[in-house]
Amino acid sequence: MRLVICRCAVDYEGRLDAHLPEADRLVMVKADGSVSIHADDRAYKPLNWMTPPCTLHEEQPVAEEKDAGVRAVWTVSNPKGEKLTVRLFRIYSDTSHDLGEDPGLVKDGVEAHLQELLAEQIEILGEGYTLVRREYPTAIGPVDILSRDAAGTTVAVEIKRRGGIDGVEQLTRYVELLNRDELLAPVRGVFAAQEIRPQARVLAEDRGFRCVTLDYGQMRGADSTELRLF
Template sequence: MRLVVAQCQVDYAGRLTAHLPMATRVLMIKADGSVLVHSDGGSYKPLNWMSPPCTLREGTTDDGQVEWVVTSTASGKGPADTLRILLAEVLHDSSHELGVDPGLQKDGVEKHLQELLADHPTTLAEGLTLVRREFPTAIGPVDLMCRDGNGLSIAVEIKRRGEIDGVEQLTRYLDLLNRDAILTTKGPVRGIFAAQAIKPQARVLAEDRGITCAVVDYDALRGLDDPTERLF
């Protein structure tokens, strides 16, 4: 991972446009190719970012200022997204080898949801069968790898609350999985984003990327919500 602290201006052009005026920020370039722009606030969420697959080109403008141009790999659905970072002053620049991450050890409701959905994958889609839990990838494990009735591979990401970050995480997995010739023998790997509740913004982003959303009833899966015991 490379960490750069710099006075910088950031401009994004793609599905929309966004501008960050000149200020001191942290630029994070991860081994998977993603580029994130952070401020000294806002918790974990970056101000702007570019998800892999993308390319970073370092150069200079006509007046000699250092400029980074991050370009997404075009998906064929339109022009590539572009993130332009103009660096006025670099205050810190370092690289660190983090090694292979063992992945998030899930606990509580989210872990139990994964176990229940692994036992009952048809809750998510008719004809779905489980291939493996915690399917390994180079950037972390996919919660469930399944197969539909046509033999197509389905990657399932499970959250208690479905937010944009979860959609981005599943998108990264799908980008990587769809480079696997074995998984894509019968067609591209599709995604299901499953959660007890999914925020409207996350649903819009997921559907825009061809990801199916599934709202999961935790109590029903646990067998607590028995229709035969209802009064109404």
């Protein structure tokens, strides 16, 4: 990753034209080729950017640009015909860092731990429930938990820390796909979360799914009276 803190002006040509006047900014060039221009506000959102695949060319400014104080010109283009031109007037810092391969997002452990705990305490879903498998594979991704109820009916469980409509839609896709398997059908759904938003609960129940609120602290034994003196 290359980080350049500089005084620059930026022009974008593509679906529409946009201009950022001369100012102090951070220009970020990532290993995947993406280029983004940042101000010292707006949180993570860049002022302008170019996503890969794109190509960055560093050029010397023409005479007119030199007269205006431009020291270097970066031209970033992509196969769509879009172009981002960065004119650098002054460079305060130019550093490069090899961040290596990123392992990806690792959640805080709550969702993963909820899945693990629920698999171990599957009876939370109801008396007679048994675990078939965690991370049951499907063509569209793994189902958090596949189980069977006391009657032997297959139950797909989608687990979220905070359950929203997106989670219900995800469970819907899983249940529809699993119901095509004659060995599993009929398949019911359970939407389990620490907190289920009202709209998500209404949608889940409308689609025939049962909603279960999980008490993470109790499941991990935080409320256990074991080993307490009083």
